[in-house]
Amino acid sequence: MPSGGEDRWEAELRQLREELQELKNEQREMAKSINQLVTTFQSLATHLGIAAEPYRGKGQARSQNDLPGFA
Secondary structure (H helix, E strand, O other), X not given: OOOHHHHHHHXXXXXXXHHHHHHHHHHHHHXXXXXXXXXXXXXXXXXXXXXXXXXXXXXOOOXXXXXXXXX
């Protein structure tokens, strides 16, 4: 039979797991929102002529014929 101390630890551990799951869910939702914002800003920048091409990370080389985009 578990002691009162073990019951409290199990309850605390269960609560922490629930909070962790909530944080993971919120993080996924935030990542989706950020991706939507990036897509929107890229579309706007291209539409307004600010960028002639979508953004590429620093590690991706572009050829000399490419027009500059975001830097």
